[in-house]
Amino acid sequence: MTTTADLESLLAAHEDDAFSPGTLARLDEREAFPDGAVRLLDDAGLPAHYVLTPDGDFSRTVELLRTVARRDLTVAIAHGKTFLGAAPVWVAGTADQVARLAERVRAGEAVCWGLTERDHGADLLASEFTAVAEAAADPIAGGGWRLTGEKWLINNATRSTLACVLARTDPAGGGRGFSLFLVDKRQLPEGSWLDLPKVRTHGIRGADISGFALDGAPVPAEALIGEPGDGIAVVLKTLQLTRIACTALSLGAADHALRLARDFAMGRELYGRRLADVPHVRRILGRAAAAALTVEAVSLLSARSVHTLPGELSATSALTKAYVPTLTQQTLTSLGELLGVRGFLTSPPGGGFAKLERDHRICAIFDGSTVVNRAALLNQMPRLVRQLSRRRADTEGVRAAADLTSPLPPFDRDRLTMLSVTGCSAVQVLPDVADRIRAQGPPQAGPLVDRMLAELARLETESADFVPVAGGLPSTAFGIAEAYERAYAAAACLLLWLENPPLRTGRLGTDGLWLRACLTALLGGNDDEVFDALAGVVLDTPAPEFTLWGGLA
Template sequence: MTTTADLEGLLATHEDDVLAPDALVGLDDREEFPDGAVRLLDEAGLPAHYVLTPDGDFSRTVRLLRAVARRDLTVAIAHGKTFLGAAPVWVAGTPHQAARLAERIRAGEAVCLGLTERDHGADLLASEFAAVAHTDVDAADVTGTGSANGHGDGSGGWRLTGEKWLINNATRSTLACVLARTDRTGGGRGFSLFLVDKRQLPEGSWRNLPKVRTHGIRGADISGFALDGAPVPADALIGGQGDGIPVVLKTLQLTRIACTALSLGAADHALGLARDFATGRELYGRRLADVPHVRRILGRTAAAALTVEAVSALSARSVHTLPGELSAISALTKAYVPTLTQETLTSLGELLGVRGFLTSPPGGGFAKLERDHRICAIFDGSTVVNRAALLNQMPRLTRQLSRRTDAEGLRAAADLTAPLPPFDPDRLTMLSVTGCSAVQALPDMATRIRDQGPPQAALLINRLLAELASFERESADFIPVAGGLPSTAFGLAEAYERAYAAAACLLLWLENPPLRTGRLGSDGLWLRACLTVLLGEEPSDGSHGTDNAPSAVLDTLADVVLTTPATEFTLWGAAS
């Protein structure tokens, strides 16, 4: 299997050809697919990591995809889509289906996920794409009344009709996992998932739809396909008939966390560009990196980048250790990580000034990076969709705040060097019965760090506990209402996301001794910087003018950023 170090080394050797910034910008300008870069990743064995076997490591997949996204988001999105397309089979497929698909993915075949439709967008329950069992089709030949009503059992195969649109890799993929209506009346049990092999379809039953021009990721294959009575065998069905929506929702628990790799890579790339600009630019005879305001921006954005990395790391490992909590974890992770990363990119764009708008050096491709990343908040459910999903579980999550946590699962997720248990898709649930262990353990962890951790963190811990108590009071009476959520409710979701992010930082600090050493770990620097960003930078605790003041903490972190390559400015790497 490919290691992160192996992939980093290979990608570095191609930064003058298929991964050269100018070459990638040129492809973007011409809206051309990055064939050369995708072939390179295939040859490097990256597709094998899109196969989620019981003994696999989901967090390694995230780290590898991050390495690609650090170079170019279009390449990462175009290549990584195969994991999204295949994930329903890892969640609900039979062993035979999984083995067969794994073989083809390892051979470099692309898979797409066909969920959305032109007239219905992400409203999956309104989907019109239909699958009719062969028994129904036969009845229609005789009576003319056959329909997608679910009367057939599909034992003789299915015929698929309809259109899927705005699909990543719709044209270039050889396999497509599609959601289809199998009951005319629809509803939560009226849809099923099918893995369609394009190469096995009769001529004329499948046609590709034109590429859609997009504002970002312009070279990606964002297109669609239409089927007209396309026959597929009975074993194309993933899970049982009517299981489509539940399987999709469980699949999203994996893919939403996988999407964080894109944001982490984007943050790495942007910090590298900003660092090079600040150290190589002089203004009025003074190095830009020495200007206090610039250092504050670098320190703040670096702390934000480390915070989203902590969230991503804990969530990715929780796929193995806390699968029953992923309905909550994945929603808050997908809402939090791209949102904070986009804010980070905006801040760095202000630092770069006009150069941030250039599409070639000396801008270094920041404009493309910032534009491409905007789609990451929309993939697999927008920020609003994910916060709404979190709010629908909020009463249960709030009740669980004072309950027991899965201490062992939490510890295994937080120790970045610990072996992971096998991934067990049967433990995925639609709702988390036990809440979110990380947030529920926050008071105990905060007390441990306040009593045993760096003294400089004590005031921040007190503020953190006060904010958690405030959240508990404000959410105590919250009840989701039918027909929509009030805008004020989303503040509760954001507060819960921040609590989880704080818990991720505390957990990584406690469970990884290497993260308490070196320039990042000394005196709890990275932990204090992350908590400073999470809690706000204007405390009324008397710390102004001291080494523990927000400005001093962020200024010290800026020193580390300015002297550390982007590939090494990482908690994950330091821990291992």
């Protein structure tokens, strides 16, 4: 299997050809697909990591995709889409379906996920794409299906050989009115599949964002994923995986942006003074670094929770997908202000940032927008608050997720649920974690932990009487979701610090520097000293990434 070090070395070796910033920029200008970069990733064996086997490591898949994303988001999105398209089979496919698809994915075949439609967007229950059972046969006993309709704004719609498609199988619709099918385009008769034109987009211009239309396309019974009527449930469970996988894109974008800002600050002088020595600039860099480490902590804990706390992913994945791209985009904005006019140039010396910032905006929309994910979290808030007040949690599952050196248990898809019965253990252990930090942590972290617990108590009070409203949520409710996301982010930072002794060493770990910086930023504080110290580490770090993971990878 490919390691992150192997992949990083390979990409570095191709900085003058397939992964040359200039080459990728020119492809972007022409809105051309990055064929060379994608072939290189195929040859490197990256597709094998899109196969979610029970003995695999989902967090390693996220880290590998992050490695690509820090080079170019378009390439990462174009290549990584295969995981999203194949994931429903890992969640609900038969053993034979899993084996056959795994072989084709490992061989580099692209898979797309046909969910959205031109007139309905994310409203999957309004989908009009249909699948009709062959009249002469019972589909369960071996009959086939006829698929008709259009899917639009689909990544890799044209280039893929396989498509996982959501179709209405009951004219009445509803939660049990849809099913999923894995369609092999090469087995369809001529004329039954029509590729729709590529859609011009503001960002990720070279990606294959297009669509397809089917007209009575025949598919065999074994194309059905799960049972008839399972479609919406399988989609929602699959999103619990793909939403966490999407954080790799934001982590890579943060790595790239910090590197560009660091290089600019180190190489630029203003009035005879190096920009890196200007206090205001250092504070911007330090705060951005704290944000980057915070989203990494959230992503790490959530990705490992796929193995250790799968029953809680309905809540964890929603808050993770809402939080990570949102904070990353805010961080890109602040770094763009630091870069000044160079951040808006489409050619050197600042063109890399302009493309990066533009491309990342789409990440908040993938697999449910921030609003959609916060609404999903709020719909579970009464249960989450009850579990928080009871102080119950799966402490072993949380510790296994937080200990980055602990072997992960096999991924168990049967433990995925539509709603989390046990709440969100990471948030629910915060009071106990605070006690451990006071006993074991750096003294400087004590006041920050106290403030975080006060925020948690306020969240518990304000959400105690919250009841989701059918047909919509008041705008004020989203403040509750944001506060819950911050509580999870704080828990992720505290847990990683406690469970990983190597993260307490070196310049980042001594005196709890990274932990204090992350908590300060989460609380909206302005500790110039801690941000200045963190900026110093950024400026002295020549690696392509600024990461907690590096010390343990």
